[in-house]
Amino acid sequence: MINLKACFFGIIVQTFVNTQHYWNDNKMDLLKKTLENISAGRLLDICSGRGEFINSFSNYLTNFSEIICIDNIDLPENTFRLPNLKFLKMDAENLNFPKNYFDVITLSNSLHHLENTGKVFAQIKKIVKDNGFIIINEMFSDEQDNAQMTHVMLHHFFAGIDRETGGFHKNTFTKNQILEMVKEVFSGQIELMDYKNAKTEGISIEYLNEVIEKILAKVKDDNIREFYKKEAEKITNNFKQYGFELATQLLLVLKQDI
Numbered sequence: 001m002i003n004l005k006a007c008f009f010g011i012i013v014q015t016f017v018n019t020q021h022y023w024n025d026n027k028m029d030l031l032k033k034t035l036e037n038i039s040a041g042r043l044l045d046i047c048s049g050r051g052e053f054i055n056s057f058s059n060y061l062t063n064f065s066e067i068i069c070i071d072n073i074d075l076p077e078n079t080f081r082l083p084n085l086k087f088l089k090m091d092a093e094n095l096n097f098p099k100n101y102f103d104v105i106t107l108s109n110s111l112h113h114l115e116n117t118g119k120v121f122a123q124i125k126k127i128v129k130d131n132g133f134i135i136i137n138e139m140f141s142d143e144q145d146n147a148q149m150t151h152v153m154l155h156h157f158f159a160g161i162d163r164e165t166g167g168f169h170k171n172t173f174t175k176n177q178i179l180e181m182v183k184e185v186f187s188g189q190i191e192l193m194d195y196k197n198a199k200t201e202g203i204s205i206e207y208l209n210e211v212i213e214k215i216l217a218k219v220k221d222d223n224i225r226e227f228y229k230k231e232a233e234k235i236t237n238n239f240k241q242y243g244f245e246l247a248t249q250l251l252l253v254l255k256q257d258i
């Protein structure tokens with residue numbers, strides 16, 4: 001089980017380039033020390049995507065008996081490379097597991113993808129063990145510096161186009177909104193940290209434009225595309241002036257209130 005004395009871990013860098021997570025070297029030692037001797041038992045990663053978060057996170061667990069990843073998309077069988085990991089296609093709002101089943105439940109960068117966070121939280125509370133932990137990692141939209149705002153703006157641009165093309169994708173929340181959302185449901189102990197990511201390198205204006213054009217091509221309506229072209233201009237202007245850095249994220253560790 002996690003010794004949650006001070007679970008101040010985090011430093012996850014999510015790049016929009018290849019959606020890999022990287023752990024910031026500077027904080028690596030601290031992280032290792034904090035997480036030393038952690039055994040997660042049975043762990044559930046909700047909205048796992050291709051395992052970007054869980055792959056990194058699992059490096060800091062001394063052991064775990066089993067990891068179950070769920071997401072509502074189909075994934076090729078060889079997507080995950082961890083041992084004792086099973087992927088199930090499942091809706092986060094209908095988690096089909098027994099009560100008091102998981103020692104640790106993680107949810108990373110997905111709050112803003114969920115239509116009914118209250119329903120998801122209620123289910124999480126049922127299936128986590130009485131002494132279990134819930135770990136929420138989420139990028140937020142405020143308190144970012146100018147270079148990080150390029151990331152925030154770019155994310156909102158993606159999210160907006162997802163919505164225009166029929167997907168459900170909210171803009172990211174403010175830090176306070178995330179905290180309030182969580183406090184509404186979990187009355188137990190909450191540890192939190194926010195962390196700045198490692199320096200981002202290798203993002204050129206050409207690459208940024210390429211990414212923007214690809215996303216923009218999804219919009220078929222001319223008027224809407226014009227609107228998003230203007231949004232794209234704001235992003236590239238911000239990039240030219242300040243560059244690009246990944247947004248700071250918030251990591252919350254919640255202890256199930258018994």
Ligand SMILES: C[S@@+](CC[C@H](N)C(=O)[O-])C[C@H]1O[C@@H](n2cnc3c(N)ncnc32)[C@H](O)[C@@H]1O
Binds near residue numbers: 014046050092107110
């Ligand atoms: C931004 S990705 C996060 C992936 C990973 N957890 C990470 O931190 O990089 C959000 C994921 O949530 C999944 N998702 C969105 N709504 C969902 C739902 N209702 N049930 C299950 N998965 C969902 C998406 O398919 C996507 O893989």
